Amino acid sequence: xxxxxxxxxxxxxxxxxxxxxxxxxxxxxxxxxxxxxxxxxxxxxxxxxxxxxxxxxxxxxxxxxxxxxxxxxxxxxxxxxxxxxxxxxxxxxxxxxxxxxxxxxxxxxxxxxxxxxxxxxxxxxxxxxxxxxxxxxxxxxxxxxxxxxxxxxx
Numbered sequence: 001x002x003x004x005x006x007x008x009x010x011x012x013x014x015x016x017x018x019x020x021x022x023x024x025x026x027x028x029x030x031x032x033x034x035x036x037x038x039x040x041x042x043x044x045x046x047x048x049x050x051x052x053x054x055x056x057x058x059x060x061x062x063x064x065x066x067x068x069x070x071x072x073x074x075x076x077x078x079x080x081x082x083x084x085x086x087x088x089x090x091x092x093x094x095x096x097x098x099x100x101x102x103x104x105x106x107x108x109x110x111x112x113x114x115x116x117x118x119x120x121x122x123x124x125x126x127x128x129x130x131x132x133x134x135x136x137x138x139x140x141x142x143x144x145x146x147x148x149x150x151x152x153x154x
Contacts, residue, residue: 034073034094044122048098053114054091060116064106069098071116
């Protein structure tokens, strides 16, 4: 059995519609084309690399909206110059969706040697970063009364 029915969970949950979309997308998506890697390149930076052989920069569209990165490709139909005897390089249209965590932004994209590289970075506003809170007040110093109490106890 490969199918799970999450409908009862989402009927009683309020405000989890994003989670429902994630589960539906994971169950319905074709996770094999085009192949991709996700790398962590720094503490707050990532790189998505997709193998898009046969696609040019004009054939690929990258959009980011509502914490979703969408990469889609469609090769422009041109008249073939020769008869193709075997087609091993896929040129079919694709659309790949990636859910981004909060405050992840797309820095840029490049296409080199058939690989599409998309740079991603987590941008945390200063207000949300941890900060040290200084403690106001006078440093505690022993008093004469405290010294006398210590000597009397001994």
